[in-house]
Amino acid sequence: xxxxxxxxxxxxxxxxxxxxxxxxxxxxxxxxxxxxxxxxxxxxxxxxxxxxxxxxxxxxxxxxxxxxxxxxxxxxxxxxxxxxxxxxxxxxxxxxxxxxxxxxxxxxxxxxxxxxxxxxxxxxxxxxxxxxxxxxxxxxxxxxxxxxxxxxxxxxxxxxxxxxxxxxxxxxxxxxxxxxxxxxxxxxxxxxxxxxxxxxxxxxxxxxxxxxxxxxxxxxxxxxxxxxxxxxxxxxxxxxxxxxxxxxxxxxxxxxxxxxxxxxxxxxxxxxxxxxxxxxxxxxx
Amino acid sequence: xxxxxxxxxxxxxxxxxxxxxxxxxxxxxxxxxxxxxxxxxxxxxxxxxxxxxxxxxxxxxxxxxxxxxxxxxxxxxxxxxxxxxxxxxxxxxxxxxxxxxxxxxxxxxxxxxxxxxxxxxxxxxxxxxxxxxxxxxxxxxxxxxxxxxxxxxxxxxxxxxxxxxxxxxxxxxxxxxxxxxxxxxxxxxxxxxxxxxxxxxxxxxxxxxxxxxxxxxxxxxxxxxxxxxxxxxxxxxxxxxxxxxxxxxxxxxxxxxxxxxxxxxxxxxxxxxxxxxxxxxx
Numbered sequence: 001x002x003x004x005x006x007x008x009x010x011x012x013x014x015x016x017x018x019x020x021x022x023x024x025x026x027x028x029x030x031x032x033x034x035x036x037x038x039x040x041x042x043x044x045x046x047x048x049x050x051x052x053x054x055x056x057x058x059x060x061x062x063x064x065x066x067x068x069x070x071x072x073x074x075x076x077x078x079x080x081x082x083x084x085x086x087x088x089x090x091x092x093x094x095x096x097x098x099x100x101x102x103x104x105x106x107x108x109x110x111x112x113x114x115x116x117x118x119x120x121x122x123x124x125x126x127x128x129x130x131x132x133x134x135x136x137x138x139x140x141x142x143x144x145x146x147x148x149x150x151x152x153x154x155x156x157x158x159x160x161x162x163x164x165x166x167x168x169x170x171x172x173x174x175x176x177x178x179x180x181x182x183x184x185x186x187x188x189x190x191x192x193x194x195x196x197x198x199x200x201x202x203x204x205x206x207x208x209x210x211x212x213x214x215x216x217x218x219x220x221x222x223x224x225x226x227x228x229x230x231x232x233x234x235x236x237x238x239x240x241x242x243x244x245x246x247x248x249x250x251x252x253x254x255x256x257x258x259x260x261x262x263x264x265x266x267x268x269x270x271x272x273x274x275x276x277x278x279x280x281x282x283x284x285x
Numbered sequence: 286x287x288x289x290x291x292x293x294x295x296x297x298x299x300x301x302x303x304x305x306x307x308x309x310x311x312x313x314x315x316x317x318x319x320x321x322x323x324x325x326x327x328x329x330x331x332x333x334x335x336x337x338x339x340x341x342x343x344x345x346x347x348x349x350x351x352x353x354x355x356x357x358x359x360x361x362x363x364x365x366x367x368x369x370x371x372x373x374x375x376x377x378x379x380x381x382x383x384x385x386x387x388x389x390x391x392x393x394x395x396x397x398x399x400x401x402x403x404x405x406x407x408x409x410x411x412x413x414x415x416x417x418x419x420x421x422x423x424x425x426x427x428x429x430x431x432x433x434x435x436x437x438x439x440x441x442x443x444x445x446x447x448x449x450x451x452x453x454x455x456x457x458x459x460x461x462x463x464x465x466x467x468x469x470x471x472x473x474x475x476x477x478x479x480x481x482x483x484x485x486x487x488x489x490x491x492x493x494x495x496x497x498x499x500x501x502x503x504x505x506x507x508x509x510x511x512x513x514x515x516x517x518x519x520x521x522x523x524x525x526x527x528x529x530x531x532x533x534x535x536x537x538x539x540x541x542x543x544x545x546x547x548x549x550x551x552x553x554x555x556x557x558x559x560x561x562x563x564x565x566x567x
Contacts, residue, residue, distance in 0.1 A: 011473060016379055023375030024387065026368055030441060031393050033415065034405035041408055080314035087307035099311070106319055108548070110502020112522035113541040116529065117322030120329050125534050127325060151318045174301045184303030206395070213398025215505030220526060233400040233505070240404055240509065249408075252401040259396035266396075267389045 038256045041249035053239075053247035054254060061227040062235040062251075068143070069218075069231060070211040073150045077207055081158025082200075086188060089166035090174060100163075106155040114152040115220025118145055141223030146231065149217035154207045161203030165196045198273035202266050209262040213255055326545075329538035341539045346515050347524060351543060354521040355551075357432065358500035361439035362447075362493050368440075369447025369492060370485070376448075377455045391449070394442050399505025406438055407510045430512030435520065438507045439500040446499060447492035454488040487562055494555045501548050 011019070042050050053059065084103055088096060106114065121127050122139035132139060139145045169192065177187040193200070215233040222229045230238065232255060239248035330338050341347070375381075376388045394402065410417040410428040420426040428434050458481070466476040504522040511518040521544055528537035 011378075015473070019371065020375050020379050020381045023372050023379075024383065026372060027387055027390055029416075030368070030444065031390050033409055034402060034441065035393065035397070037405045037408045037415065038401060041405075076314075080310065080318075083307040083310035083314070087304065087311050090301050091304045091308075093304075093308070099315075102315055102319070103311075105323075108498040108502075108552070109323070110504065110522050110541070110544060112504045112525050113326065113502060113545065114322070116525055116537055116541050117326045119529060120325040120534060120538055121322055123534065125532060148318070148322075152322065155318055171301060178300050178302055184301075184306065187302065209396050213396075213401070215398060215400040216503075216522065219504070220529065233398050236400045236404065237509075248404060252398075252404055255398045255401045259393070259398065259401070262396045263389055263392055266392065 035256060038249060038252050041245065042253035044249075045246045049246055050250035050253070053244075053250040056247070058226050058230070059232075059235060059247075059251060062230045062232045063254075065143075065146070065228075065230065066212050066232040069146050069150050070208055072147050073154055073211045074204060074208050076151060077154050078158050078204060081156075081160075081162065081203065081207075082188075084159045085162040085166050085196075086192070089163055089169070090171055090192075103159050104156050106152055109152075111149075111153050111214065111216030112220055115149045115217040117152075118148050118221055122148075140221050141225070141229055143229070145221035146218050146229065149221045150211050150214055153214050153217045154210045157207035157210065158200065158203040161199050161206070162196050165199045166192065169195050198269050202269045202273075205262050205265055205269070209259060212258060326538055326541055329535055330542050333535045333539065337535075338539055341536050342543055346519070347521075347540060347543075349516045350519050350521040350524045351540075351547070353432065353435065353519070354501055354544070355547065357435045357439055357520075358443075358497050358503075361436050361443055361500050362496040364436070365440055365444050365447050365496055366489055366493060369444060369496075370451055370489065372444075373448045373451040373455055377452055391445055394445050399442065399503070400509070402441055403438060403506040403509035406441060406506065407434075410434055410437060410510060429510050430518065432518055434510040434512070435507055435518060438510050439503055442503055442506050443496035443500045446495035447489070450492035450495060451485055451488045454485060458484055487559055490555060490559055490562070494552050498548060498552060502544065 084099075088100055088103075119126060119140055122132060122145065123129055124133065124140070126140070139148070173191050174187050177191045182190070213233055214231075215237070218231055219234060219237075222231065222234055224230060224234060224238065226238065232251060236248050236251050236255070239245075239251060330341075333341055372387075372391060376384060376391070407414075407429050409415050412418065412421045412427065412429070414429070417428055420428065426433075428437060462480050462484070463476055466480045467473075471479070502522060504520070504526075507520055508523055511520060511523075513519050513523060521540055525537045525540050528540065
């Protein structure tokens with residue numbers, strides 16, 4: 001609203017129209033076109049064919065596996081992320097900046113390198129490979145490897161979204177609660193959490209979308225066994241490489257829908273938190 | 286902002302319970318999922334010995350793959366700078382129908398799984414695709430299965446990093462500076478070029494770093510569109526996968542370590558430029 005009465009610094013109507021037009025063109029070409037291509041290719045041979053591809057046993061097994069992986073990784077990174085956010089936002093201690101930087105680290109490490117690191121630890125020729133083999137425990141090319149690789153790539157999401165908000169809240173309310181005799185968990189649940197709930201939910205959503213859509217990291221540790229260690233994104237690759245384009249795009253459309261739902265939910269959450277209007281979620285009653 | 290003074294913070298901090306427990310959980314979580322695996326990555330190439338490590342990394346195919354991954358990532362981030370600025374400007378400074386949808390759509394590359402982006406971009410850019418077809422017919426250009434395709438995929442995945450770092454800075458930028466420039470008789474173009482853009486430079490650089498860091502390790506969206514020809518369109522992460530499939534763990538780790546070290550050096554260089562910029566402005 002601030003911009004309304006600022007004629008001296010307002011661009012000419014023509015310039016504004018040109019910029020808006022160019023921005024819409026870029027977004028259409030670079031963002032909307034690929035998204036449209038997914039659905040057009042998926043429906044090229046009709047909806048029944050697309051639905052048939054989704055109902056195949058291998059696809060259903062991939063969906064089940066992806067749901068299991070997400071159901072394990074999201075809660076683990078939720079708990080870890082909340083602990084990290086609380087610890088960094090509410091306390092001062094030496095090494096705090098280093099800790100924050102390390103929490104961000106997975107964002108700047110290639111997903112393939114993430115997968116590789118777990119192979120180096122648990123693979124047949126990894127650090128613990130022989131030990132695991134002697135005990136008949138399989139991590140790489142099995143569910144535990146998929147979970148570990150996904151945990152790595154989704155590691156910072158919750159911590160990153162919640163931490164700045166918790167820091168902004170300050171510490172006065174927590175201190176008051178502690179003075180009144182509240183325990184740590186009680187303080188967190190009743191004082192801190194209500195103020196960050198929308199950001200937390202957005203973080204969980206993004207974490208989940210990435211967990212379900214991750215490709216590079218799980219590709220390295222999966223072994224690509226159909227019906228067993230194939231997640232949904234990996235299944236897209238298999239179908240595509242077998243020239244089953246209709247099937248590949250049908251499964252891809254499913255993942256694209258997940259992405260769209262995540263985006264819509266995130267936009268709604270941002271509105272709920274009123275972040276854009278300058279009201280912080282901490283003010284919400 | 287708040288009235289509280291930094292003095293006595295240590296004493297105040299101890300008033301809130303739960304420090305030790307949450308720090309312990311955080312350190313355990315960080316060590317098990319991130320630090321110990323990365324330690325394995327750092328230590329594994331050592332078994333090759335210095336000479337073996339150099340030999341493993343100076344293979345022609347490795348040099349070509351690293352060159353492509355870094356070159357394409359830098360180029361994609363560079364090309365995204367004006368595009369990201371344009372999109373951020375439109376979302377923050379303009380009001381037009383569809384602005385809300387545009388704003389939400391800018392996060393699409395974050396939310397769309399990379400494999401989906403990969404096959405979608407390939408379908409569009411392929412010689413028989415919506416965009417690739419006309420380009421091939423009119424100009425004889427090829428995008429899919431060339432290095433241009435690699436850059437296109439990296440531009441797609443890294444665009445939001447630049448938009449979302451520039452956007453808040455543009456939003457919070459004080460109107461006074463622009464008003465002063467206008468009052469002093471600067472034309473609108475002069476104001477934008479000499480007042481607004483320099484103010485956005487640090488954010489643009491940060492966005493550039495983030496976009497580059499994301500692009501250099503990107504795998505899913507690239508391998509479909511690249512064609513993956515050794516020496517030509519084979520990216521470094523794919524080479525890691527290939528070496529792992531041959532059970533060459535140390536060789537794969539060497540490429541991974543080289544990627545990490547090189548990209549951290551580059552990011553450090555950008556950070557140093559940032560610091561100089563910040564100091565220069567004060």
